Amino acid sequence: GQNIDQPTEMTATEGAIVQINCTYQTSGFNGLFWYQQHAGEAPTFLSYNVLDGLEEKGRFSSFLSRSKGYSYLLLKELQMKDSASYLCAVMDSNYQLIWGAGTKLIIKP
Amino acid sequence: DAMVIQNPRYQVTQFGKPVTLSCSQTLNHNVMYWYQQKSSQAPKLLFHYYDKDFNNEADTPDNFQSRRPNTSFCFLDIRSPGLGDAAMYLCATSSRTGAYNEQFFGPGTRLTVL
Numbered sequence: 001g002q003n004i005d006q007p008t009e010m011t012a013t014e015g016a017i018v019q020i021n022c023t024y025q026t027s028g029f030n031g032l033f034w035y036q037q038h039a040g041e042a043p044t045f046l047s048y049n050v051l052d053g054l055e056e057k058g059r060f061s062s063f064l065s066r067s068k069g070y071s072y073l074l075l076k077e078l079q080m081k082d083s084a085s086y087l088c089a090v091m092d093s094n095y096q097l098i099w100g101a102g103t104k105l106i107i108k109p
Numbered sequence: 110d111a112m113v114i115q116n117p118r119y120q121v122t123q124f125g126k127p128v129t130l131s132c133s134q135t136l137n138h139n140v141m142y143w144y145q146q147k148s149s150q151a152p153k154l155l156f157h158y159y160d161k162d163f164n165n166e167a168d169t170p171d172n173f174q175s176r177r178p179n180t181s182f183c184f185l186d187i188r189s190p191g192l193g194d195a196a197m198y199l200c201a202t203s204s205r206t207g208a209y210n211e212q213f214f215g216p217g218t219r220l221t222v223l
Contacts, residue, residue, distance in 0.1 A: 004151075008149075030210070031210070033211060033212075040197075040219070041216065041217070042199055042215060042216050043152070043214050044214070045211045045213070085149075087151065087152075091210060095205065095210060096154065096157070099151035099152050101149065101150055102149070102150075102151065104149070
């Protein structure tokens, strides 16, 4: 079956760096997405990786290793507004998104 | 600004009373999706349309129906809501011709069933 695994919850300190991991097993691969979702709101797009390596976008970076079925989202210089859930999603061979349950990130002052 | 709009943002209904949720988009995307998301869970795909082609997920209950009368609008009908249908309903769009095929989400409709 298809499966996306990510930690349920993580805690980090304002100003620090945090890495959220995601492992996946899917039928086909057309890219991996990271979305941010604040409580009670819709997911918003953060990043997309389809080739191995690191994609950097300001304070956020995302890494992909297709051979290992692994990705991570790296958040630097954490701010209180970064407290949210971060969802990993893989686009399968049918161009459908297979979603992880999300990692709830708690930022402490 | 181009966007995905969902109405209403909050919907309260009674057990068994039909409800319709609506979604519209100004992005001119050819694919529209309906997801159900319960607290601390992954979004669960209910339906998607590729243009007018309707695709029903195998495990979507018969209680859920959908309509897409034109490119811009999509509706989700819940014929007889049960307590277990209380959730956030998310509409999303994507363009298969886009660089990323990323999905753009509306703000969601939070459904409460009394």
